[in-house]
Amino acid sequence: MDKICRKVAIVTDNPGWHGKQLKKSLKDHGINSDYLSLTNCLIKITGDICDIKLPGFEELPLGVFVRGVPGGTLEQVIFRLDLLHGLHDLGVTIFNSPKSIERTVDKPLTSILLSRAGLPTPRTWICETTCQANEILERESKNNKKIVLKPLFGSQGIGMHLIDQKTGLVHDEKFAGIYYLQEFIERKNNGFRDIRVLVIDGVAKAAMTRCAQNWLTNRAQGANCEPLELNQDLSQLSETACRVLEIDYAGVDLVEDKYGAFHIIEVNSIPAWYGLQKVVDFNIADCLIESFIKSIAKNNSLLLCSN
């Protein structure tokens, strides 16, 4: 019987529930895997050969499922992405691809690409000087309007601020010297809810509403997850966003404004699915692993070795 010999690397420093789900699903599909920390790898360049050593892997992995890229200095983060690019160039399937991770982790780049593609996304200003940021805040927060100030590389609602003429600019070291300012989308009845759509293989598979006690509706900030039936509008927007960002799978965050129009807030290339799993009736890890295996098979027809 054909047996898959090489292991998959699940990139994470903190496997937790998601890591275990992926490992189990891979095992159920006949594939062994190990967790891998990007903080402990080596790039070896000799002449025209670039080799990459991964702890715990004697040979190149069958594929790499990226569950987490740890933060650090800019240099450390770039090096960790270089490792993923290097593995990709050696023919290893990386899920999501390093290019799409770069595009989505970088909030300004996501905003640029979404708006260029004509997708609805909030009006956004990105600048370096406090003087420019103050001018934008002054101009855009007239008539009691609020502005969202976000870290460029944020997640889980950390380091987000809602500002206006009264608060003025807020200083937070998470901004790292760049101001990312965005119009605040007011929701129906001033409610605190947003929508997460999971897209896999270019198709919107499931959605949920996240309801919170305040304007930040991340599950990590205490929001409750409720099932939401996908409609054509939501599916189409989320699928187009993924096509534009050339991403295999993603968690797309949308806010519905008080007139019923959707705005794409962000596209997550390393989305958690613990909350979504509680409100859907299929196994999300299995669905992801099936898509991952399809990518591996497409990328490398010599996967299987007789044993």
Ligand SMILES: Nc1ncnc2c1ncn2[C@@H]1O[C@H](COP(=O)(O)OP(=O)(O)O)[C@@H](O)[C@H]1O
């Ligand atoms: N422009 C906005 N208008 C209204 N709410 C927003 C806006 N931007 C973000 N939010 C709220 O803050 C949450 C977190 O923002 P997001 O950009 O997704 O950052 P993170 O990467 O931290 O999740 C969103 O899910 C949404 O509830």
Ligand SMILES: [Mg+2]
């Ligand atoms: Mg988000």
